[in-house]
Amino acid sequence: MTTAANSYLYARPETLQEALALMAEAGSMVLAGGQTLIPRLASGLAAPSVLVDLAGLGGLKQIEVLDRDITIGSMVSLKQVIESTELLFHCPLLSQCAEKTATPAIRNRGTLVGNLAWADPASQLPVSAIALEAVFRVERAGGFRLVPAEQFFRGPNLTAVAAGEVVTHLHVKAFARQTGSSVSDVAQRQNSRALATAAAVITIDEAGLVAHASLAVGGCGDVPRRCSRAQDALIGSRVADAPGIAAATLRAYPPEEGRGVVDAAYAIAVLPVLLRNAVRDACSAAQSRSKE
Amino acid sequence: MSSSLNPLKVIVNGDPIATEVSSSLLLADFLRDELGLTGTHIGCGEGPCGSCTVLLDGEPVRSCLMLALQAQGCSIETIESVGTETELHPVQAALHQHHALQCGFCTPGLVMSSVALFRADPHPSRGAIGTMLQGHLCRCTGYRNIIEALESLAGIHLPSAKAEH
Numbered sequence: 001m002t003t004a005a006n007s008y009l010y011a012r013p014e015t016l017q018e019a020l021a022l023m024a025e026a027g028s029m030v031l032a033g034g035q036t037l038i039p040r041l042a043s044g045l046a047a048p049s050v051l052v053d054l055a056g057l058g059g060l061k062q063i064e065v066l067d068r069d070i071t072i073g074s075m076v077s078l079k080q081v082i083e084s085t086e087l088l089f090h091c092p093l094l095s096q097c098a099e100k101t102a103t104p105a106i107r108n109r110g111t112l113v114g115n116l117a118w119a120d121p122a123s124q125l126p127v128s129a130i131a132l133e134a135v136f137r138v139e140r141a142g143g144f145r146l147v148p149a150e151q152f153f154r155g156p157n158l159t160a161v162a163a164g165e166v167v168t169h170l171h172v173k174a175f176a177r178q179t180g181s182s183v184s185d186v187a188q189r190q191n192s193r194a195l196a197t198a199a200a201v202i203t204i205d206e207a208g209l210v211a212h213a214s215l216a217v218g219g220c221g222d223v224p225r226r227c228s229r230a231q232d233a234l235i236g237s238r239v240a241d242a243p244g245i246a247a248a249t250l251r252a253y254p255p256e257e258g259r260g261v262v263d264a265a266y267a268i269a270v271l272p273v274l275l276r277n278a279v280r281d282a283c284s285a286a287q288s289r290s291k292e
Numbered sequence: 293m294s295s296s297l298n299p300l301k302v303i304v305n306g307d308p309i310a311t312e313v314s315s316s317l318l319l320a321d322f323l324r325d326e327l328g329l330t331g332t333h334i335g336c337g338e339g340p341c342g343s344c345t346v347l348l349d350g351e352p353v354r355s356c357l358m359l360a361l362q363a364q365g366c367s368i369e370t371i372e373s374v375g376t377e378t379e380l381h382p383v384q385a386a387l388h389q390h391h392a393l394q395c396g397f398c399t400p401g402l403v404m405s406s407v408a409l410f411r412a413d414p415h416p417s418r419g420a421i422g423t424m425l426q427g428h429l430c431r432c433t434g435y436r437n438i439i440e441a442l443e444s445l446a447g448i449h450l451p452s453a454k455a456e457h
Contacts, residue, residue, distance in 0.1 A: 034358060103426045
């Protein structure tokens with residue numbers, strides 16, 4: 001399993017400052033949950049000179065809700081996301097995605113941010129990050145920047161994180177009372193890698209019409225994409241009509257094909273159905289929430 | 293080629309271990325090769341199969357997806373700690389009674405996940421058992437006997453399609 005050729009220095013810093021100083025060295029790589037990185041280390045696909053284990057940084061394991069701002073540390077595990085009653089209430093899309101990701105033992109170690117940073121363009125969390133308008137806090141020794149989700153994903157397994165940088169937090173907004181969400185995907189086996197995914201965050205008004213829609217799809221193209229036309233088409237529509245309108249719009253204006261897909265033609269055929277389902281369930285969730 | 297040696301302190305099946313390991317040594321290989329605990333199996337090396345599952349501070353983890361060094365200061369339980377030579381653990385007894393293993397390769401990992409499941413809740417739901425089993429691939433049994441074993445242990449009684457033996 002391990003190869004003698006894989007020799008790197010292992011460091012387990014106790015402060016973020018230490019970690020960033022280590023990351024500033026050439027050939028350094030960060031270790032979070034390791035559920036994706038470890039096989040790559042073992043096979044030599046990843047060949048760092050310094051491996052920086054973030055496990056000692058307790059400050060990165062927090063989920064904080066302050067007013068409407070949710071901040072999730074980059075070492076928060078998928079299990080923590082699922083067990084967080086705060087996230088379930090304030091941002092249920094993340095809870096739903098985490099439950100659909102991998103399997104229990106992997107979720108015990110794998111992190112939310114690690115899954116996002118792996119940037120599988122078809123996968124539930126990256127697609128949902130677009131729909132949630134999530135923002136990534138990216139730090140380096142001497143500074144930080146905030147990267148919106150639509151700029152974070154650059155290609156299949158490629159993000160805006162540069163050498164020497166570490167994602168420390170994910171920022172999302174807490175849902176309003178009349179906001180609901182859903183993610184809908186298709187995979188060969190439940191909880192195996194998604195082939196195509198659609199996510200919807202929908203806010204309805206007092207009259208029961210769609211006031212705001214944030215829609216994203218993945219599985220067709222190099223990165224998950226916002227469905228701007230479908231979003232526009234939904235404004236003011238009745239909840240009963242919204243799923244059909246979203247599907248028809250996406251069918252009329254399919255996303256561009258790209259490299260990071262299992263089968264682009266399949267994704268193009270399937271995504272309108274997934275988007276229809278996501279919009280339907282998001283509207284239903286919004287209606288339930290506004291009655292609570 | 294020199295590799296970086298780091299001190300490691302862990303507890304394995306109740307025994308404190310203090311040693312030095314290579315930075316690239318996987319936890320699975322540490323358990324199997326350094327400690328001779330070969331009950332933990334390596335199947336896929338990537339996560340899905342679950343054969344390598346051990347308990348880390350009571351939680352199921354994939355030992356093939358961890359460096360030994362990541363277990364620093366933690367307590368690890370492997371299949372060798374489950375049951376004794378004279379008395380099977382209830383999970384093992386249930387699997388035995390329901391013929392829920394054949395080659396046995398996937399079994400240790402499955403047992404570790406089940407031990408953790410039943411520790412947390414002696415009467416897990418069918419859904420909870422199903423979710424746990426999503427993380428374990430078995431090539432031999434077709435899963436039915438595993439499910440029946442765990443459901444019977446959980447106290448979930450179903451009319452069986454097969455005749456009682």
